[in-house]
Amino acid sequence: MVNILIRTIILYLVVLFILRVMGKGDLSKMDPFQVVVLFMIAELAALPIETPDISVFTGLTALLTLLLLDVVISSLSQKCQWFKNLVNGKASILVEKGVINEKEMKRLRINFDDLSEQLRIKNYPSIADLDYVILEANGDMSVIPKPEKNPVTREDMGIQPGNEFLPLIIIADGILYKSNLKKLAKDEAFLKAQLSIQGITDYSQVLFCFSDETGMFKIYPKSESTKGWDIQ
Amino acid sequence: MRSLVISIIALSLILGSWGLFMGYANKSLRNMIQTVKNEVMVEVVQDNWDNSEKALEQVSSSWYRGRKGYSIFLNARSIDDIESSISKALAYVRMKEKANALGELAYLHHQLIFLLENEMILLENIL
Structure with missing residues (x-):
């Protein structure tokens, strides 16, 4: 029993190592190749845990071979476009300049029900509103509406945007994020002064505090009410 | 990179x-x-039980010297099969049971060859 526990810990650490080496970039792509590799990693890691006859070393060899293949194929895909197309496939245009590409839809075995469903999910109930619908290589559907159907932006309205900051966590579960406070050019004295106005004397009394894109602090104290306070 | x-x-x-x-x-x-x-089976056939036991003990100690390595790299079932076969063969040789000893030694011989060939880079092993 303890052996299984130790084997599980070893393989967990190996999978963690593999996912870290693969990197966020690889994981976020989730193209068909990536999905297959991730399924295989899960299966290969589980095999030596479930089957004590198989040595951990055997599992390790398979997992590390998959990692190397994945990294090599990712690197080649980055350097060579035709190789990328060969491994991942290409995006398919289903609607081009408002015209439905029926041939491409048939080739991809997508019917109008599927297309309408996906468009509804993307918040575009009418195909007539769309300029382009693209089925990406990873299976996601990208939608580009006609210019007249695009949402109005600040630029369209001639509104000058103010200074915008990256929203940052200042306190979470009573723990102060000093580096984030520093990034906002504020110090603890300022924060404590603001908290004391709300009757908060210690960070442990704060459930969550963050600065929004305008630089305003939002404070959610630890209490039954989750209503927050704003501090400029 | x-x-x-x-x-x-x-x-x-x-x-x-x-x-x-x-x-x-x-x-x-x-x-x-x-x-x-060439040694154990030949000695058993010739009823030289002391010599065959010594030779088999040599095989056994040689196996257990590398056991840690075998258990890391090889399939646990193959290792178990060989170890139980060594134990059985040793017992048959000590009891001077010729037929059983030869049968078990033949099995041990086959298992050792299988273990060796199973790890070789051969098309039949890959496929």
């Missing part, structure tokens, strides 16, 4: 240690196979 280097190093370490082990295992298993076939 960093990922590529790390994954190459990690796999090289694994393959390197496997290569070193296989170098040792190849030599050790071949010696055991030869001893079982």
Whole structure:
């Protein structure tokens, strides 16, 4: 029993190592190749845990071979476009300049029900509103509406945007994020002064505090009410 | 690029240690196979029980010297089969049971060959 526990810990650490080496970039792509590799990693890691006859070393060899293949194929895909197309496939245009590409839809075995469903999910109930619908290589559907159907932006309205900051966590579960406070050019004295106005004397009394894109602090104290306070 | 280097190093370490082990295992298993076939079985056929027991104990100690390595790199079931076969063969030889001893030694011989061939880079092993 303890052996299984130790084997599980070893393989967990190996999978963690593999996912870290693969990197966020690889994981976020989730193209068909990536999905297959991730399924295989899960299966290969589980095999030596479930089957004590198989040595951990055997599992390790398979997992590390998959990692190397994945990294090599990712690197080649980055350097060579035709190789990328060969491994991942290409995006398919289903609607081009408002015209439905029926041939491409048939080739991809997508019917109008599927297309309408996906468009509804993307918040575009009418195909007539769309300029382009693209089925990406990873299976996601990208939608580009006609210019007249695009949402109005600040630029369209001639509104000058103010200074915008990256929203940052200042306190979470009573723990102060000093580096984030520093990034906002504020110090603890300022924060404590603001908290004391709300009757908060210690960070442990704060459930969550963050600065929004305008630089305003939002404070959610630890209490039954989750209503927050704003501090400029 | 960093990922590529790390994954190459990690796999090289694994393959390197496997290569070193296989170098040792190849030599050790071949010696055991030869001893079982040319010494132990021959001595049993000629009813030289003391000599056959000594030769078989040699095989047994040679096996257990490399046991840690075998258990890391090889399938646990094959290792169990060989160990139980060594124990049975030793018991038959000590009891001077010729037919059973020869049968078990033949099985041990086959298992050792199987273990050696199973790790070789051959098309039938790959497919």
